[in-house]
Amino acid sequence: MSHFENGYVQQLIHWGDEVRNKLVEERGINQEQVIEQLENWQHRLRNILHSNQPIAYEQLMELRNEGEQFLDEWSQNRSSKQPIAYGKRKLPPLPYAYNALEPYISEEIMRLHHNKHHQSYVDGLNKAEKALYGKNTDDKYLKYWLREQAFHGSGHQLHTIFWFNMTPRSSKQPHGELRTKMEHDFGSWQRFKTLFTNTANSVEGDGWAVLYWNPRSGMLGVQSFEKHQLFQIADIIPLLVLDVWEHAYYLQYKTDKKAYIDNWWNVVNWQDVNDRYKRASQLRWDGY
Ligand SMILES: [Fe+2]
Numbered sequence: 001m002s003h004f005e006n007g008y009v010q011q012l013i014h015w016g017d018e019v020r021n022k023l024v025e026e027r028g029i030n031q032e033q034v035i036e037q038l039e040n041w042q043h044r045l046r047n048i049l050h051s052n053q054p055i056a057y058e059q060l061m062e063l064r065n066e067g068e069q070f071l072d073e074w075s076q077n078r079s080s081k082q083p084i085a086y087g088k089r090k091l092p093p094l095p096y097a098y099n100a101l102e103p104y105i106s107e108e109i110m111r112l113h114h115n116k117h118h119q120s121y122v123d124g125l126n127k128a129e130k131a132l133y134g135k136n137t138d139d140k141y142l143k144y145w146l147r148e149q150a151f152h153g154s155g156h157q158l159h160t161i162f163w164f165n166m167t168p169r170s171s172k173q174p175h176g177e178l179r180t181k182m183e184h185d186f187g188s189w190q191r192f193k194t195l196f197t198n199t200a201n202s203v204e205g206d207g208w209a210v211l212y213w214n215p216r217s218g219m220l221g222v223q224s225f226e227k228h229q230l231f232q233i234a235d236i237i238p239l240l241v242l243d244v245w246e247h248a249y250y251l252q253y254k255t256d257k258k259a260y261i262d263n264w265w266n267v268v269n270w271q272d273v274n275d276r277y278k279r280a281s282q283l284r285w286d287g288y
Pocket residue numbers: 113117159243245247248
């Protein structure tokens with residue numbers, strides 16, 4: 001077994017531990033069964049490591065894909081699917097370590113971005129929800145709180161998509177049903193990539209690039225959101241989002257937003273985007 005193979009299998013085992021901890025922590029439905037499968041998978045990985053035999057690249061990828069299914073299971077079965085009372089929104093835990101996206105996104109950025117920036121949107125949204133839906137709503141400030149809800153609510157929900165849209169184990173290109181749909185709608189996945197990249201670069205000031213599913217037209221589309229809440233299209237479902245606020249890259253890339261956007265493609269979690277597409281595309285309104 002080569003040095004690389006050995007290191008990679010060890011990484012998979014370590015990553016399995018992190019997923020297992022999350023599963024134990026959240027005690028969702030059927031989680032025990034998933035934990036057992038995950039432990040069997042880790043057991044097989046340890047056997048491979050101890051045998052010290054060379055391992056084919058394809059087999060490594062198969063093992064990785066198998067491992068990713070546990071993460072999917074975790075994100076789908078999370079107990080957090082219950083309705084959340086007004087003012088009780090929470091910061092979601094990152095599905096990987098803070099340094100996991102290096103060298104493309106530094107640990108320092110990820111910590112500040114998740115702990116400070118995203119947390120402030122959660123706090124702002126909770127404040128707005130309490131003001132709007134609480135017992136002592138003051139109508140004099142209604143417009144103010146509605147603006148706050150739009151800004152912090154969009155900020156919170158976009159960042160939540162963003163964290164799960166990324167992974168240190170990116171397949172680097174889309175696959176499955178999403179890939180087929182992209183090729184149908186955009187001509188090729190490369191054309192989508194160029195359009196999305198240009199959209200991200202076109203954002204003036206703070207905002208997002210977004211790939212979305214449109215339940216009304218049955219088509220995919222690309223849009224920029226200014227700040228979090230402006231330039232939005234009603235009735236669409238974002239599938240893949242890229243944060244191009246300065247806080248997302250400045251500490252590492254300074255003014256080179258373009259380099260950040262180009263590098264970001266290395267950490268896209270296509271498994272997650274495909275999964276969001278499969279679930280979102282089940283929603284279709286009459287086409288107009
Ligand atoms: Fe952000």
